[in-house]
Amino acid sequence: MSEVVIRTEKVTRILSGEVPVTLVRDVDVEIKRSEFVVISGPSGSGKSSLLYLLGLLDTPTSGKIWLMGQDTSSFDEDQLADVRLSKIGFVFQFHFLLPEFSALENVMLPMRRLNKLPESEVEDRARSLLVDLGLEKQLNNLPKQLSGGQSQRVAIARALANDPSIILADEPTGNLDTASSKNVEGILRELSEKHGRAVMVVTHEARLAENADRTIRIVDGRVQA
Amino acid sequence: MRLLVGIALKHLLFRKRQSLVSLLGIVLGVAFFLAIAALMQGSEKDFITRLVDNAPHITMSDEYRTPRKQPVEEVFPRAALELRNVQPLTETRGIRGYEQILSDLHRTPGTRAAAVLTGQALVSYAGRDFSVVLNGMNPEEIKGITTIENYMKQGSIDDLIIDPDGIVIGTELAKRLSLQMGDNITIVASTGQVRTFKILGLFRTGRSDYDERQTYVSLKRVQALLNRPNRANSIIIKLDDPNDAYQVAEQLEERYLYKSVSWQEASEDLLSTLTIRNIIMYTVVSTVLIVAAFGIYNVISTVVMEKHRDIAILKSMGFHGRDVQRIFLGEGLILGLLGCVMGIPLGAAIMAGLMQIRFNPPGASEPVNMPMDWSWPQFAIAAAFAIGAATVASLLPARKAARVKPVDILRGGT
Numbered sequence: 356m357s358e359v360v361i362r363t364e365k366v367t368r369i370l371s372g373e374v375p376v377t378l379v380r381d382v383d384v385e386i387k388r389s390e391f392v393v394i395s396g397p398s399g400s401g402k403s404s405l406l407y408l409l410g411l412l413d414t415p416t417s418g419k420i421w422l423m424g425q426d427t428s429s430f431d432e433d434q435l436a437d438v439r440l441s442k443i444g445f446v447f448q449f450h451f452l453l454p455e456f457s458a459l460e461n462v463m464l465p466m467r468r469l470n471k472l473p474e475s476e477v478e479d480r481a482r483s484l485l486v487d488l489g490l491e492k493q494l495n496n497l498p499k500q501l502s503g504g505q506s507q508r509v510a511i512a513r514a515l516a517n518d519p520s521i522i523l524a525d526e527p528t529g530n531l532d533t534a535s536s537k538n539v540e541g542i543l544r545e546l547s548e549k550h551g552r553a554v555m556v557v558t559h560e561a562r563l564a565e566n567a568d569r570t571i572r573i574v575d576g577r578v579q580a
Numbered sequence: 581m582r583l584l585v586g587i588a589l590k591h592l593l594f595r596k597r598q599s600l601v602s603l604l605g606i607v608l609g610v611a612f613f614l615a616i617a618a619l620m621q622g623s624e625k626d627f628i629t630r631l632v633d634n635a636p637h638i639t640m641s642d643e644y645r646t647p648r649k650q651p652v653e654e655v656f657p658r659a660a661l662e663l664r665n666v667q668p669l670t671e672t673r674g675i676r677g678y679e680q681i682l683s684d685l686h687r688t689p690g691t692r693a694a695a696v697l698t699g700q701a702l703v704s705y706a707g708r709d710f711s712v713v714l715n716g717m718n719p720e721e722i723k724g725i726t727t728i729e730n731y732m733k734q735g736s737i738d739d740l741i742i743d744p745d746g747i748v749i750g751t752e753l754a755k756r757l758s759l760q761m762g763d764n765i766t767i768v769a770s771t772g773q774v775r776t777f778k779i780l781g782l783f784r785t786g787r788s789d790y791d792e793r794q795t796y797v798s799l800k801r802v803q804a805l806l807n808r809p810n811r812a813n814s815i816i817i818k819l820d821d822p823n824d825a826y827q828v829a830e831q832l833e834e835r836y837l838y839k840s841v842s843w844q845e846a847s848e849d850l851l852s853t854l855t856i857r858n859i860i861m862y863t864v865v866s867t868v869l870i871v872a873a874f875g876i877y878n879v880i881s882t883v884v885m886e887k888h889r890d891i892a893i894l895k896s897m898g899f900h901g902r903d904v905q906r907i908f909l910g911e912g913l914i915l916g917l918l919g920c921v922m923g924i925p926l927g928a929a930i931m932a933g934l935m936q937i938r939f940n941p942p943g944a945s946e947p948v949n950m951p952m953d954w955s956w957p958q959f960a961i962a963a964a965f966a967i968g969a970a971t972v973a974s975l976l977p978a979r980k981a982a983r984v985k986p987v988d989i990l991r992g993g994t
Contacts, residue, residue: 403991412896413987433900440898447990451893455590465897467583513897525990 359424360520360553361386361409366418368404378404379576382418386555388520391547393564394557396573402557403525405573409555410443410523411435423520440469444514446543448526450506452498458485458509459494465516484512488542504535511542522546524556528563540566584903587894588910591883602879603915603922605872606966610923613865614962615930618953620861624854626951631847634727636816637825639846640832642675643839674811681815681836682721690820691828694721695812697802701795702768705757712753712795714767716802716812725818728783728796734761735781737796744798746780750791754782767795769805777801866965873969876915877976880908884977891981892989905982912974916967923966924959 362385370376379401386392386409394402407413408420411427414435419428422438430438439445452461462481466472472480485494488508498506507527514522524543528536540563547554547568556563564570572579592599650663675681678695685693697716702709719740723729729737733751740746747765759765759779766776777797784791803809817832819825825842833840844851884891891904931952938947 407987407990410896412990436895436898436900438898439896445896451889453590453890453893455594464583464894468897468899468903470583517898 358388359385360388360422361555362421363409364419364421366405366408366415366420368408368413369416377576379408379573382408382573382576382578384409384571384578386521386553388553389547389551390553391544391566391568392553392555393567393570394555394573395559395564395570396579398559400573401576402573404576406523406525406555406557410445410521411439412445440465441517442519442521444517444519444522446507446510446514446522446524446527448529450498450503450510452501452506452509452513454498457495457497458490458501458505458512461498461509462512462516465513469517481512481516484515485509488512502535503531504538507531507535507539508542511539515546520552522552522554524554524558526557526559528558528560536560581906584906585910585914587907588914591887591907592911592914595879595883598879598882599915602872602875603918605875606869606915606919606970607923607926609869609872609969610919610962610966611927611930612868613965614924614927614958615934616861616865617961618927618931618958619934619950620858621953621955621958622951624858625953627854631850632822632843635843635846636725637819637822637843638817638829638832638840640675640681640815640817640836640838640840642673642811642813644837645833645839648837674808674813675815675838676811678812678815679810685815685817690824691817692721692724692819693815693817694718694725695799696722696814696816697799697806697808697812698814699802699806699808700770701805703753703757703765704768710753710756711793712749712767713793714769714802714805715794715796716799716806717796718799722796725816728785731783731785733782733784735779737781739780740796740798743778743780744801745777746798747777748781748783748796749779750794751782751784752788752791753793753795754779756792767805769807771805771807773805773807775801775805869965869969872919872966873973876912876970877973879915880911880974881977881980883911884908884981887981888984888989891984892986895984895986896990901982904984905978908978908981909971909974912970912978913967915974916970919970920963920966924963927962 363382366382367380368378370378382405394405396402404413408415411420411422411430415428419426421427423442427435427438452458453464456464459478459481462484463477466477466480482494485491488511490505490508490512493501493505493509498509501509507530511527522543527543528539531539543554543556544566546552556567558564647666650666652659652661653663674697675695682693682695685691694717699714699716701712701714703712704710719737723737728748732748735748737748740748747767749759749765754760757765761779761782763779764776765779766774768774781796799812803811817828819828822843826844829840829842829845832838894904895901931954934950935952937950939950940947
C-alpha cells in the first residue's frame with residue numbers, strides 16, 4: 356500500500372469578519388505518494404483555499420492536517436515554514452519568479468535557504484533541473500526575458516529544488532498557451548509517475564482532470580462524493 | 581545570512597536610482613553631521629584649552645567660604661548661642677603664612693604655585709588719573725603659571741628679577757600714556773604711598789581692557805606699597821593634569837581653609853552653557869540624518885509595498901518571517917554602512933576645507949584657523965548615528981514585511 360503523504364480530518368476554514376465566509380468545510384482527503392490528484396470545481400468553490408491549507412500556507416479554523424504522518428495543528432509559523440521548505444513545492448498560476456534574480460538564481464533560492472548542500476552543488480542541481488526542463492539556454496535570463504511557458508517551467512524547477520515529496524500547483528496552465536500547457540501538464544504528470552511525488556493540481560482544464568489518477572470535486576467548499 | 585544579504589543587495593541594485601537618492605541623503609547627512617560636530621567640538625576644546633592654559637587651574641584667595649568657627653562654638657557645639665558682627669583677628673587682609681603654603685605646594689608633585697598680591701593704584705599723567713591693577717608676584721614663580729610671558733611684545737617678566745623696581749605694563753596703557761620701554765611711571769597706591777617704576781616690559785594679550793589696566797610688579801614692592809608685608813591675597817596654582825583641579829581645590833580648602841576655586845567651578849556657568857550648546861548642536865545636526873533616515877524609510881517602505889508578492893513567495897517557499905525582516909533591515913543597514921563609508925571621507929574633506937579658513941576672533945591679534953576636532957569619537961558618533969538612523973528607519977517596514985501572510989497575497993492573484 357502506498358504511503359499517505361497528506362491526510363485531512365474535518366478541515367474547515369472560515370474567514371472571520373462582519374459576515375464570516377466559509378472557504379472549505381469538513382474536508383476529509385487523503386493523498387498518497389505517486390498520486391496525481393486534480394482538484395476541480397467551479398470558480399470560488401474553495402479549490403485554491405483547500406490547496407493553501409494542504410500546503411500549510413493557511414491554517415484551518417477547525418480540523419487537522421497530517422503531513423507525512425505528522426499532525427501539523429500544533430506547529431508554529433516557523434515550523435510550518437520549515438515543512439514547506441523541505442517537503443512541499445508550489446507552482447502558481449502566475450509564475451511568481453523574483454524579478455531581480457536570474458532563472459538559475461530563482462531555482463537556487465530554496466536550496467540556499469535550506470542550506471544542506473554546498474554552494475557548488477546547489478548551482479549544479481539548479482542547472483540540472485533547468486536543463487531537464489529544457490531551459491539550458493535561459494539559465495541566466497531574468498524573468499522578464501522569459502516567455503510564459505519558460506517562466507512556468509522555471510517555477511516548477513524552483514518547486515522541485517529541495518526534492519519535495521509533495522507538489523501543489525494552483526492553475527499552473529491557466530495563463531499559458533496550448534503548447535506550453537501541454538508541456539507543463541506532461542512535466543507534472545511525470546513528476547508523480549517517474550519520481551514518485553504526490554502531485555495535486557487545482558485546474559479548470561478538463562484534459563488535465565482526465566489524465567489524473569483521481570479527481571476531487573469541490574462545490575461550495577465541500578468535497579462532493 | 582549571506583543569502584539574506586544577497587537578496588537585500590539585489591533589491592537595492594534593482595532600484596538603482598531610488599537607492600542612490602537615499603544613499604546620497606545619508607552620505608550628506610554623515611558628512612555635515614561630522615563637519616558641524618567637529619567644528620563645534622573643536623571650538624569647545626579650543627575654548628577650554630584657552631581657559632585652562634591662560635588662567636590658573638586653582639585660585640586660593642584670602643576669603644573663607646563659610647565664616648571660621650569661633651572658639652566658643654567649638655567648645656559648646658550644641659549650645660544655643662548666636663555670635664554676630666565678629667571682628668576679624670587681624671586688620672591686614674591676605675593669606676596668612678602664604679610662604680608656608682607655597683612651600684608645601686612646591687613640594688607636591690605635579691603642582692606649581694605662585695603667590696600674588698593684587699591691589700588698586702593710580703597712575704597720573706597729563707592731569708588725568710588712570711586706575712590700574714598692581715599684580716605683585718615673583719617672576720620666577722609666575723612664568724610657569726600664567727601665560728603672560730607668551731604675550732610679551734618687548735622685554736620679559738624675568739627682567740623684574742634683575743631690577744625689582746621695574747614694572748611690566750600693557751601696550752594699551754603705554755599708548756594712552758605715551759610711554760615706551762625704559763620710561764619711568766609713577767604709581768600712587770590706595771595707601772597713599774607713591775613709587776616710581778621703570779618700564780621693563782610691554783605685553784599685548786589682545787584684550788584691550790586687560791592690556792590697559794593690568795600691571796606686573798615684584799611682590800615685595802607691592803607688599804610695601806599696599807602696606808601689607810608678608811601677605812599675598814591669592815595663590816595661583818597650575819596642575820600637570822587640569823582635570824584634577826576640582827578635587828585638588830577641595831583638598832586645599834579643607835587643609836588651609838582659604839577659599840580655593842578650581843577652573844571648573846569658576847567657569848561652571850560657561851561649561852553648562854557649552855553643554856546646552858552641545859545638546860542644541862547635536863539636535864540640529866541629527867535632524868539632517870533624521871531627514872535622511874526618512875529617505876531610507878520611504879525607499880524601504882516602497883520596496884516592501886511593491887514586493888508584497890515576492891515576500892509572499894519567499895514565505896511560501898519556506899522563508900521565516902524573521903528572514904524577511906532581516907532582508908529589509910539589511911537593506912537599511914547596507915544604506916547606512918555605505919553612507920558612512922562615503923560620508924566620512926566627504927565629511928573629513930569638508931573639515932579639512934573649513935580648517936583652511938583663517939579669521940580674526942575678537943580680541944585676537946593674529947588670525948587663527950577654524951578649530952576642528954579630529955578625534956575618533958566624532959567619527960564614531962557620526963557613523964553610529966547614521967547606522968542607527970538607517971536601522972530604525974528600516975525596522976518599521978521590515979516588521980511590516982515580516983507580518984505579510986502569503987495566503988492573503990496569493991488569494992489576490994497578481
